[in-house]
Amino acid sequence: MSANSRLTVAVHVLTWMVLDRREGHEVATSERIAGSVNTNPVVIRRCLGDLRKAGLVEARRGTGAGWVVTRDPESITLLDVYEALDEGGLFGMHNARPNQSCPVGFGIQPTLRQVYDGLEDAMRKQLAGTTIADVLRDVLARQRE
């Protein structure tokens, strides 16, 4: 379970919902989504809960309940999705505080913080360049391969 599949699942979910909507379904249920992702509906609901907090989807309750995407898929970037999940940063600092009486131990964390911030920035710019609509287009194009 080393690598995080949460972004993968979230993008899968949104892409699926957009396609499902396009095929005429009013709402998507966590159970049907789970059928495509191949996992448990609760895992999907947890994911959708994060996306809802970020305003990307909405839940309807009562009869005919389910989920809808609230924004134009052209306007949802993978950065929006990434931020909705609030993952911890890519790289972490030391577990134990390094020796503060050693010059390196004292200065290394602020220095690396700066480096890691630059990395996150580069990654965000890259993520911002792809939208859910792009992903859906690409996914559908692969059907013919």
Next chain:
Amino acid sequence: MSANSRLTVAVHVLTWMVLDRREGHEVATSERIAGSVNTNPVVIRRCLGDLRKAGLVEARRGTGAGWVVTRDPESITLLDVYEALDEGGLFGMHNARPNQSCPVGFGIQPTLRQVYDGLEDAMRKQLAGTTIADVLRDVLARQRE
């Protein structure tokens, strides 16, 4: 244990070794390094083992044993360090294979693979822009703050 501190530790180790060398010490022992990182010597040896496989450091044995950095710190980029650790990718795919009879389930993985490769690339370019010498310079500059 969410975030990986392995890159942080590896950079700390190399930076410390360069400074230690500059202060006149022939070799560095895992125990002394562990004193700065504030962890167990075995953890440091494991880290140094990875760096050795990548040719960044060398171990000497017998009396006066220890470790030396084999390359000019100006020539060691953080990308070299990152690659020495061979981490898994930043984001993982689904744990269970998505439903292949669903268009999204079928096409999503190759699509995301391409997106994630782009991310890794951006991150690598960023990492390649900083050297151990840069880090040491920055670390020492922070002593006066």
Next chain:
DNA sequence: GGCGCTGTAACCTTGTGAGTTACACAGAGG
């Protein structure tokens, strides 16, 4: 051979994601 440190194996602990079960809650429709 003694000594100091490397190089690893083996083990424990802990944090976390994923999967699962269970159930209270919402709300449309009869």
Next chain:
DNA sequence: CCTCTGTGTAACTCACAAGGTTACAGCGCC
């Protein structure tokens, strides 16, 4: 007002990986 469907969440288990620790064999200079 009762039923039915699906949300929203808590609680639990399982698997895994990193970090920490102990232990010990190996190496090579003295």
